[in-house]
Amino acid sequence: MKLKLSVPQWHYSMLLDRERVAIFKEAIKKTVKPNDVVYDLGTGSGILAMIASQITKNVYAVELDPITYAYAKENIKINKCENINLIEADASEYNFKEPADVIIAEMLDTALITEPQVPVLNAIIKKGLLKEGGKLIPERAHNTAQVVIAKMGHIYYDEEVISKPVSEEICYSTVDFYNINKEEVSYNLKFRLKDNNINNNNTNLKNIILGIRLNTYTELNEKIIAGSTPMLNPPLIIPIKNPIIDNGILNVKLSYKMGGDLESIKVKCL
Ligand SMILES: C[S@@+](CC[C@H](N)C(=O)[O-])C[C@H]1O[C@@H](n2cnc3c(N)ncnc32)[C@H](O)[C@@H]1O
Incomplete structure (x- = not known):
């Protein structure tokens, strides 16, 4: 699948980092099954949600930043991934209507310091939003x-x-x-x-x-x-x-x- 993506300047280098995108793509393909409920927390351009949406129809993509959210909305439309439920919110506070089989979260930074991977996933796990036996990417x-x-x-x-x-x-x-x-x-x-x-x-x-x-x-x-x-x-x-x-x-x-x-x-x- 070839995606057409437009993104804010600071997201550009992330998308050009082929190795980063390739490992997430491979993990998503190995983990997500048809009919799975998938969250993509901190969706950015929406790229990982769009990869997951090729496998299942139940994808929730959450983005906090309004400018990035607008780009994700455009990307999802251009790529005709209408089955993605795109949400502008803080992923740690959003009230999801159903728990997930797979949660993708690429809010990573060295030692997890400057990105909210840990506080966001702490909130999600505390609320019991990952189904029993559900999978996280990354683990x-x-x-x-x-x-x-x-x-x-x-x-x-x-x-x-x-x-x-x-x-x-x-x-x-x-x-x-x-x-x-x-x-x-x-x-x-x-x-x-x-x-x-x-x-x-x-x-x-x-x-x-x-x-x-x-x-x-x-x-x-x-x-x-x-x-x-x-x-x-x-x-x-x-x-x-x-x-x-x-x-x-x-x-x-x-x-x-x-x-x-x-x-x-x-x-x-x-
Ligand atoms: C490192 S970028 C990765 C974007 C995308 N997941 C990817 O792999 O290309 C992290 C994204 O998480 C978003 N973000 C940060 N904190 C968030 C939060 N609490 N809730 C939702 N999104 C958040 C940022 O605005 C940014 O777009």
Whole structure:
């Protein structure tokens, strides 16, 4: 199926990210069955709802932003996907008339920080809107952290992945969207640095910026786990202020609010 899509400028790159669209398309095709009730939360251009609507007639697509909603409405009309029930609302507050067999939610961002994936799905699960045995797309997100030599002294996305790793990559959390998840989280992380030259007695540390690189691996279903793509969870770098390295070990406390903003991220040396 070829879709004709018009979108606000900031949605354009998301649609051009073929890998991002392809993995969601594959997961939807594997999961959605004819007659399933499907929600697409944060539908944006409507692309994922339109893919689902090729399989079932019962699709609810919800979009909060009025401008994006207007584009989705146009796209659904042009592509003759009349069976999609498009709703302009906050997906966490909308009063759905029937529960879902499948819930698609691509409101993802690295470590789930700046998008409302967790608060929205928490609200949906709390209200019992996913039928027993129903499926989520994606099902889980796995978050990792690694110490790197950063390029800048402020928080930034490292889309080109040019920061140099100096520790192992630790998987510090798995967020299972079937559960109600805590939105404010904090983790004590211990890193063993690979490079003996990076320590507090070495002036080298004054010339480099150490940072924590966060990565998110998205589990769409048991067969598809996606790493970052240009528009899906690009690596996020948080510089470490006054790092303390003891015998090659760096201990930090990482905290943030999911569905918050980048300002909620704190990295403190222990
Ligand atoms: C990352 S975009 C993804 C769009 C689309 N799902 C896709 O895959 O192309 C997330 C979308 O969710 C919408 N959104 C954010 N918070 C929302 C909420 N609480 N309820 C409904 N939509 C929301 C945004 O306006 C945005 O269009």
